[in-house]
Amino acid sequence: MVVEPCSGSVMDIGTVAKPHDRLAGTLADEMAAVNRLIRQRMASEHAPRIPEVTAHLVEAGGKRLRPMLTLAAARLCGYDGPHHIHLAATVEFIHTATLLHDDVVDESGQRRGRPTANLLWDNKSSVLVGDYLFARSFQLMVETGSLRVLDILANAAATIAEGEVLQLSAAQNLATDEAVYLQVVRGKTAALFSAATQVGGVIAGASAERIQALYDYGDALGIAFQIADDLLDYQGDSTATGKNVGDDFREQKLTLPVIKAVAQASTQERMFWQRTIEQGKQRDGDLDTALALMEKYGTLGATRDDAVGWADKARAALDVLPDDPIRDMLRDLAEYVVARLN
């Protein structure tokens, strides 16, 4: 049965199923196969700590958005072989490994509303189990026998790590401009989105034009997703996002709304940003001042416009792909990512 796509405009959020839920419904059988493969491959004959740590994260109820993108791309390009399941599991393993290492790097205590693995076990386990999942992801993709797929995913893994290292030095440095921010965002988020969609097309033997379109869609969707996330940190509803307003500010993270405010700052305002973001010497009332400066220069609105622009690019990229309910859901997904922004 083909599930009919809904219109998915900004207006009907809350009244119809969310686009990723509709995708999950359409791809239910394949997602079940992906989940079976993930459970099977996260096991370890010799080290029981591995499935303990992994299960904590894998079964925490993430949306499995990235593997779903791979399945959707493969289906959209008419694939009827078995290997998109391996690739979807690969992508989820890379994502999970990245989360484990991120939580060590960020010294996080919570993820998806639960204590992080580094808190429940220790940093050692998070580092090493992350390495194990990277290796497992690599085994899974080798099983597809496609060197092109291996090349894409190897490059994505390098871009992810490079983006994360770049973020270490860029996050608290006022010299970070929008170009560097975009580089970091491509690394931390968009590289895996674009690899996820691209390999779906490659495994299906799609044309170069369609593979490029899938890459462009994933890239733009990932960027829109991350910009929206950074914006919601300043204007989100904390009960909906599970984050407190201003967490990024308190953690001295130089995200797009601040970068835009710094670019237009007076000498005195620049000193404020140096003290609060670069030096981390924050006092009561600083978050309000920061929000007032963003208001003054309209940077929250400008950030929203950027996110919407990337979402539009994502949707436009789909034009060359086959007219199919899955394509409509991918379009709606891009719209949904920015529809939650004010």
Next chain:
Amino acid sequence: MVVEPCSGSVMDIGTVAKPHDRLAGTLADEMAAVNRLIRQRMASEHAPRIPEVTAHLVEAGGKRLRPMLTLAAARLCGYDGPHHIHLAATVEFIHTATLLHDDVVDESGQRRGRPTANLLWDNKSSVLVGDYLFARSFQLMVETGSLRVLDILANAAATIAEGEVLQLSAAQNLATDEAVYLQVVRGKTAALFSAATQVGGVIAGASAERIQALYDYGDALGIAFQIADDLLDYQGDSTATGKNVGDDFREQKLTLPVIKAVAQASTQERMFWQRTIEQGKQRDGDLDTALALMEKYGTLGATRDDAVGWADKARAALDVLPDDPIRDMLRDLAEYVVARLN
């Protein structure tokens, strides 16, 4: 010019060049190409922190034993293509990534007589630059275009991570027996040695028998190497090894000499091991007591015998490989690893 192998018996250590130095001489041009490739690929266009951290470790003057094994195996099997250089660099990158993550896990402050990267920069940089090097190693091996090589190295990476996780729970647990110890050693050391030699044969298109022999050689050499290292911790000359006698004991590491003593311990002796290794409640004089117990049961000698046995296995494995000066050097290398033991 073919370098003639020396006899390499235990007696002439110190009077002739060490086997890995002779290998380095024979493979000098190829090692130079490997070093060029390593320097080229450890760069990062966007994140200058990456080459800083990597250079600190890569240029610290390690022996480059693992890449040399790959080059030696490929040459021994008559390879005349370019890809053994990529594979040797791959193996060194995996090794370097593992060291970076190990130092975070062990909270080490020194490696090869220099401060570790996690001390000079921070744990974050070590975790993320390690991830970057894993990704880079993966790109390098994809360039060889050999799915068989990719399969071997993916499996090795999984075995390494699994061994490291297993060690977390096994190191301070008196239930750890020789079988578990061997599993850990295969993970932390032998898996990369055996993959290094095996892929050299695979890329050269060697026969199944020779590829198996190369695997067996690397596996046994790695095990001999690690057992020797664990033994030297209790009886080494600290000026030669750069470690203090009993470091493993103080760090509560259950290595082979202790495992053999625990297996024969009286009830009272077992309580000693529980207190010192499992609980880490160590007092002055405990190391002397530990050494006396190892003496009582002859476990240092038995450990030496095990190491020699593995070195013998390594040498025997080479019998089916072509009669060549490189084969002789590999034989001498196996002998050399255990010749430094009393």
